[in-house]
Amino acid sequence: MNPAKRRTVIAGNWKMNFTPAEATAFINEIKPMVAGKDNCDIIFCAPFVSIAAAMEAAKGSNIVIGAENVHYEAKGAYTGEISADMLKAIGVNTVLVGHSERRQYFGETDETVNLRTKAALAAGMRVILCMGEVKEQRLAGITNEVCAMQIKLDLAGISAEDMKNVIIAYEPVWAIGTGLTATPEQAEDACAVIRATIAELYGNEVAEATTIQYGGSMNDANAAELLSKPNVDGGLIGGASLVAKKFTAIVDAAQ
Numbered sequence: 001m002n003p004a005k006r007r008t009v010i011a012g013n014w015k016m017n018f019t020p021a022e023a024t025a026f027i028n029e030i031k032p033m034v035a036g037k038d039n040c041d042i043i044f045c046a047p048f049v050s051i052a053a054a055m056e057a058a059k060g061s062n063i064v065i066g067a068e069n070v071h072y073e074a075k076g077a078y079t080g081e082i083s084a085d086m087l088k089a090i091g092v093n094t095v096l097v098g099h100s101e102r103r104q105y106f107g108e109t110d111e112t113v114n115l116r117t118k119a120a121l122a123a124g125m126r127v128i129l130c131m132g133e134v135k136e137q138r139l140a141g142i143t144n145e146v147c148a149m150q151i152k153l154d155l156a157g158i159s160a161e162d163m164k165n166v167i168i169a170y171e172p173v174w175a176i177g178t179g180l181t182a183t184p185e186q187a188e189d190a191c192a193v194i195r196a197t198i199a200e201l202y203g204n205e206v207a208e209a210t211t212i213q214y215g216g217s218m219n220d221a222n223a224a225e226l227l228s229k230p231n232v233d234g235g236l237i238g239g240a241s242l243v244a245k246k247f248t249a250i251v252d253a254a255q
């Protein structure tokens, strides 16, 4: 991370975990543990039904509650989807877009990820845009090309001004939920490629100001080393974001 140039962001992605009651209990537990740790932004992205409870519990703390997805249309016949205006109406300003599980299991593509990102930005929200290569692509030696292409497709038509509200989460798919973490060097190399691609699209100033997180089995044991890399500006954490002690240790590693 390079705190002189950009904000470190440690975000939890709860995925399909935590009922409203569980979310309340978790936030109440972790709130005092992360109090005053202001060298990074702390975010938890919650399942839609648990957002309100988590927000209520987080009131007055340094914890921000976000959502795990957003649809690109404002309203209409899109069963099961939630619009940016709906999220904003309950006070949500931060949202994950393009998580690999959405791409893998629910048919989301770079095109729809781009549309969702644009809709959230148009509503004034902050987007954590998730991308990264699958195992076959890494083994084929095309990680850099895949990352560059995804960034270009996912950010197509998004202005330099809007990039102020975009955080990139580099999440190699083979490292998610597998216990296999990218080495600090692998994370650094990919994040550097992503930053170079952003520079190609928007110039150096925007690239240097963009927060790029690493995600994929980040935990209390490996966070410090990953976060020590100059192009790794935070983490997007799944499993370890469900355990207050582990998540707090990651926040501590970012201080």
Ligand code: 13P
Residues within 6 Å of the ligand: 013, 099, 171, 175, 176, 177, 178, 179, 215, 216, 217, 218, 236, 237, 238, 239, 240
């Ligand atoms: P894990 O930390 O469980 O590997 O999940 C990472 C992730 O997908 C965060 O979005």
